[in-house]
Amino acid sequence: MKLNIKESLAELNARERVKALVDKGSFHEFLGPFDGKESPHLAAQGVVPQSDDGVVAGKGTIDGLSCVMIAMEGDFQGGGIGEVAGSKIAAALELALKDNKNGTPTHAVIIFDTGGVRLQEANYGLLTIAEIHAAITALREYSPVIGVIPGKIGAFGGMAISAGLCSTLIMTKEGRLCLNGPEVIEQEAGIAEFDSKDRLLVWRTIGGMQRTTTGFADVLTEDEATIIKEHISDVFSKKQIDVPRSANVEKFLSIVNTIDPSFKYTPEGFQHVAAETKNKCNNHKVGQQGTKKSRGEIWFEAFTGKSAIDMHEVPSVLCGEGTINNEKASFLSVVPDEEGRFPRARNGEVGLEQGWMLAKYVREIMEEDKGSDKRPIVAIVDVPSQAYGYNEELAGIYLSCAAAVDAYAAARRAGHPVIALIVGKAISGAFLSHGLQANRILALDDENVQVQVMSKQSAARITLRTIEQVEEAAKKVPATAYDVRSFAALGGLQELIQDIEPEQPEKEDVASVEKTLRKTVNDIKKSNAGLEHRLNTPEALSGGRKASIEVRKLMEEQWK
Incomplete structure (x- = not known):
């Protein structure tokens, strides 16, 4: 038997x-x-x-x-x-x-x-x-x-x-x-x-x-x-x-719009909780005069002439038009909004609304340009992290981020030159969602421009190390450091733009970055390379992506 x-x-x-x-x-x-x-x-x-x-x-x-x-x-x-x-x-x-x-x-x-x-x-x-x-x-x-x-x-x-x-x-x-x-x-x-x-x-x-x-x-x-x-x-x-879920923007955005963030799970079940105290960070009420703006909003305004107050659906996600090479270009940025519906996404984080709205805007751009010249899309990156919260996980923030990834990747494959311009922080799932699907990545050379996976405190907890040990590891492995020059050494950047004032840019600063954007768009149109370009930069070839290059070579040989 x-x-x-x-x-x-x-x-x-x-x-x-x-x-x-x-x-x-x-x-x-x-x-x-x-x-x-x-x-x-x-x-x-x-x-x-x-x-x-x-x-x-x-x-x-x-x-x-x-x-x-x-x-x-x-x-x-x-x-x-x-x-x-x-x-x-x-x-x-x-x-x-x-x-x-x-x-x-x-x-x-x-x-x-x-x-x-x-x-x-x-x-x-x-x-x-x-x-x-x-x-x-x-x-x-x-x-x-x-x-x-x-x-x-x-x-x-x-x-x-x-x-x-x-x-x-x-x-x-x-x-x-x-x-x-x-x-x-x-x-x-x-x-x-x-x-x-x-x-x-x-x-x-x-x-x-x-x-x-x-x-x-x-x-x-x-x-x-x-x-x-x-x-x-x-x-x-x-x-x-x-049609994959990550491309079904209207359906899931409508679901997010029905969520009441004031309800939370407790041991007694779902209950209404008091509104949270606003985060005491350098965020600002969108459109409020006389308050400090994030770098993402500063540079968005510099390129488009628009501000966050012009956004009506989700004020923390900015989308506007400017020009590159005297042709239309679209610029997107995620910025703080201290009155945002979801408390965990009030300081410029990519949360439920932000991911789906990025996807919506990018797909609208693609639809507008269908059958015509594909305008450049510039993701202005100043995102401190994804949103950390109960509601975010329950309602699938991973899928919200996937939607933004999907949209940027689709635009790139459709022929839109997609550029990420890092002007502040580029952290973790937020950067994966808003920036890392670009044909090219540019960054301002500034000590407050940072690229990383999570805070040092969380990294120490997860890896069972002290913060001092985390910092010591960064000296041996540049990939674990936070500064943008260490990130550049890995080969991911097209260019590190120097001598720019990031928080109060003068006309000359904006003109210098615009010049780099023009050059980058021309480079993309000429080579039509996607993410594989990052394996061919001088930094990547000189050792920054040595293992990545070797793995692909060996895999292809064995595949045959």
């Missing part, structure tokens, strides 16, 4: 998960453990690397159909994404895209078990996750990209945005999907906002059952490998690819 033994996907490691889903004997792994392609950035910080850097990637078949299979190993550094790990994922998706363009249908399955960016590699994580986002959105036009969240860790941070970009999401009830982990929300916003030790609260907010019930994931499945494989086959058998 043959016993039907169920195989839990959640209990398997990454390699076992892939092999449990593909047809028996069909999986061929690329850059596996015996290739020894490990992170070059961990040993210097006292972290033992792993020979496959915690990512399994390769090709197999599911019911005879060719698939690229990707899985993250949650037991290594929490499934964190650094330079090698992220480049393996991006390269596998890019090669699948190339296959499809060459007439070889290749589907994609991504098994998520990750806390997001590996904080010991920080900005490398941001760069490679942006490349993963670009690859998913491009591949999705040819074939479904299926995300599976079986359990253990789940999908957090920038990789939650990746999950939000997938064509279809399959989750077990043990799976979790969240932009900001409960511990990070507690660190940044306080225990009253989110008690990370309240397990019932956690599952009711970000668990698989909640996500599928509310429409933020597609399939709630039993944790059984053969059943999950059947769900994947069902998606592959569809004749038509559905």
Whole structure:
């Protein structure tokens, strides 16, 4: 008598998960453990690397159909994404895209078990996750990209945005999907906002059952490998690819508009709570005279002549027209609004409204230019972080950020020259949403221009280090530093614009930046390069992205 033994996907490691889903004997792994392609950035910080850097990637078949299979190993550094790990994922998706363009249908399955960016590699994580986002959105036009969240860790941070970009999401009830982990929300916003030790609260907010019930994931499945494989086959058998959630702007923006931020979950259930005390930061009431404006608003006004007071739908998201090369260009910026509906997004953070509104504006620009010349789109970046809050996670801030990513990537692929101009802070999921999908990134050379994943306090808590140890690591690994010159050393910047007054720019300052914008638009039109350009800058080629370049070279050789 043959016993039907169920195989839990959640209990398997990454390699076992892939092999449990593909047809028996069909999986061929690329850059596996015996290739020894490990992170070059961990040993210097006292972290033992792993020979496959915690990512399994390769090709197999599911019911005879060719698939690229990707899985993250949650037991290594929490499934964190650094330079090698992220480049393996991006390269596998890019090669699948190339296959499809060459007439070889290749589907994609991504098994998520990750806390997001590996904080010991920080900005490398941001760069490679942006490349993963670009690859998913491009591949999705040819074939479904299926995300599976079986359990253990789940999908957090920038990789939650990746999950939000997938064509279809399959989750077990043990799976979790969240932009900001409960511990990070507690660190940044306080225990009253989110008690990370309240397990019932956690599952009711970000668990698989909640996500599928509310429409933020597609399939709630039993944790059984053969059943999950059947769900994947069902998606592959569809004749038509559905519009992904991240592109369904009007639907989800309307949902956000119905939320009453004054209601919160308490142990007694949902209750109305008193309005929060306004954050005591350098924010300002939008349109108020005589108060300090953010850098994002200052530079938006310099290019468009408009101010935040001209925005009516969501005043913290600015969209206006200016000119580059005497032709129309659109400028977007996210700015503080102390009277914003969501208290956690009043200081210039990218929150629920901000992500969806960025997506709405960019897609409106694309629609206006359909069939005509594609105007440049400039994302003016001064975002201190994504919003940390209970309401944000419950209503899927990861998807709001994914919507902005999706829109910028779509505009870039449609032929709009997309430029990110960093004038202040470019932090974490906010930067992934608003800036990192640009053809080119520019930045002002100023000590208060910063690029990073999260605050030093939260980074120390998550990595079990002191703030002093976090600061010491930045001296050894530039990707963990906060200053823009360290970020430039990684090869992500097209140009570091010097000798500019960032907070009180004179006409000469604005003219100098406009000159750089003109030059950059011309460069984009001439080369038509997307995010791959960042691997070809002098800084990248001289060592800033050495591991990323090598991973792609080896992956392509083994792919053939």
